[in-house]
Amino acid sequence: GAGVSQSPSNKVTEKGKDVELRCDPISGHTALYWYRQSLGQGLEFLIYFQGNSAPDKSGLPSDRFSAERTGGSVSTLTIQRTQQEDSAVYLCASSPALGREKLFFGSGTQLSVL
Amino acid sequence: RKEVEQDPGPFNVPEGATVAFNCTYSNSASQSFFWYRQDCRKEPKLLMSVYSSGNEDGRFTAQLNRASQYISLLIRDSKLSDSATYLCEGSSNTGKLIFGQGTTLQVKP
Numbered sequence: 001g002a003g004v005s006q007s008p009s010n011k012v013t014e015k016g017k018d019v020e021l022r023c024d025p026i027s028g029h030t031a032l033y034w035y036r037q038s039l040g041q042g043l044e045f046l047i048y049f050q051g052n053s054a055p056d057k058s059g060l061p062s063d064r065f066s067a068e069r070t071g072g073s074v075s076t077l078t079i080q081r082t083q084q085e086d087s088a089v090y091l092c093a094s095s096p097a098l099g100r101e102k103l104f105f106g107s108g109t110q111l112s113v114l
Numbered sequence: 115r116k117e118v119e120q121d122p123g124p125f126n127v128p129e130g131a132t133v134a135f136n137c138t139y140s141n142s143a144s145q146s147f148f149w150y151r152q153d154c155r156k157e158p159k160l161l162m163s164v165y166s167s168g169n170e171d172g173r174f175t176a177q178l179n180r181a182s183q184y185i186s187l188l189i190r191d192s193k194l195s196d197s198a199t200y201l202c203e204g205s206s207n208t209g210k211l212i213f214g215q216g217t218t219l220q221v222k223p
Contacts, residue, residue, distance in 0.1 A: 033210075033211065035213075041215065042120075042201065042213055042214060042215035042216045043158070043201065043212075043213040043216075045210060045211075045212050045213075048210050048211070056208065056209075056210050058208070058210070059210075091157055091158075095211075101146070102148050102160045102163065102203075103148075103150075103158075103160070103203070103211060104160075105157035105158050105159070106157060107156070107157050108157055
């Protein structure tokens with residue numbers, strides 16, 4: 001597609017359930033980022049992938065959070081045993097290269113944990 | 115100290131005013147900076163790149179001050195449609211791209 005695609009756009013889940021959020025970056029972009037944004041707050045870095053290098057997971061808030069990127073393209077962010085404080089918009093972004101390029105964002109997944 | 119910091123505002127200005135935002139960064143090795151605009155409940159979208167020599171695009175001017183480690187965004191002749199949150203992006207010392215909290219601008223008629 002022409003842009004970064006994220007699915008689902010909205011996800012409502014019950015506390016304790018696992019959720020998977022998907023990101024399909026722009027074709028050819030080697031860098032992929034996940035951010036989290038709570039209402040009225042800035043972007044909180046979670047994790048990024050660059051090509052075949054080991055991902056930088058330093059922003060993941062707990063071991064309930066994990067992400068993978070298969071084949072250097074699609075990425076999945078998984079949150080296990082969701083908590084109410086996990087409610088936020090999860091934004092994915094891709095970039096042609098690491099560190100020196102602007103980011104192109106998907107429209108995000110609004111996660112609500114009841 | 116946060117790696118990238120912004121004054122969250124809000125900045126309330128009348129139409130036609132000139133307004134400036136600053137964004138400070140701690141990683142002196144950062145090479146690239148960008149300003150993004152984020153409308154309510156939307157994703158951030160690139161507004162401008164920030165070059166050492168300064169960058170101007172119509173009513174918008176972005177500048178980088180390496181000595182004091184900040185970048186700025188100047189908006190001249192503010193329009194109602196400029197109301198949004200403006201995010202600055204820089205890189206951490208490990209290379210990951212990080213954002214300031216965002217500065218909210220409200221342009222009033």
